[in-house]
Amino acid sequence: MLTATDLHVSYGSIVALRGVSIEVQQGELVGVIGPNGAGKSTLLKAIVGAVRPKQGGITIDAKSILGKSPEAIVRLGASLVPEGRHIFTKLTVAENLQLGAIVQRDRTHAEADLEQALALFPVLKDYYRSQAGKLSGGEQQMLAIARALLSRPRLLMLDEPSLGLAPLVVDRVFDSLDRLRAAGITILLIEQNAARTIELADRIYVLRTGRVEFVGTEEEFADSSAYEHALFGIT
Ligand code: ATP
Secondary structure, three states: OEEEEEEEEEEOOEEEEEEEEEEEOOOOEEEEEOOOOOOHHHHHHHHOOOOOOOEEEEEEOOEEOOOOOHHHHHHOOEEEEOOOOOOOOOOEHHHHHHHHHHHOOOOOOHHHHHHHHHHHOHHHHHOOOOEHHHOOHHHHHHHHHHHHHOOOOOEEEEEOOOOOOOHHHHHHHHHHHHHHHHOOOEEEEEEOOHHHHHHHOOEEEEEEOOEEEEEEOHHHHHOOOHHHHHHHOOO
């Protein structure tokens, strides 16, 4: 469904990606882990059209999306839950969710999609008319995921959804990703929480200083030297 091939991205003189290639097959949950500054967020930014690679290709369903706007990429079925949630704290939960559905020209499924998103995160129903800023960090993360789901993505991409959350809340967020995969949504998960991501993902990429250090399954990963690096950030 998604391929990125030989991506090179720089911010001025800072090189963030040095030839990164990844692929995500339909129905897979792929995890990308690695220490701070490895280039994980930059990889996502390149995929969603927020930074332009100096070199390399990105395709969705075998068609190039290089140079397309972030909105056009969402319309192709790829939706991002950004790091830090980026929800509108002054708006209500309901209004935040409506914004997620804004790219949908066809409103036929809008109500059913909303019901499904609220069924996945019932707490959002309880606070439906409350200001989103009143929600806890974990609830805001759930709102950010629910909002992304209302664009009806086939590919959901998440940038560090566990950041700043208590372990029990992280469990709930990861459980919801497991359920979304079971419902047929393809997922690309960028995480610093290596242990949980390795458990959940069908395949894992380990990024380090802008390069792919490892790609494979949990079993292959446990046998590799990338294991300790990714878990403990050892250099
Ligand atoms: P983290 O988990 O800390 O966000 P990361 O693996 O997501 O790390 P990136 O945020 O992609 O890594 O950063 C990769 C490299 O690019 C780092 O050296 C970082 O300092 C640099 N970088 C990222 N964003 C910018 C920017 N807007 N301007 C300049 N340098 C940047």
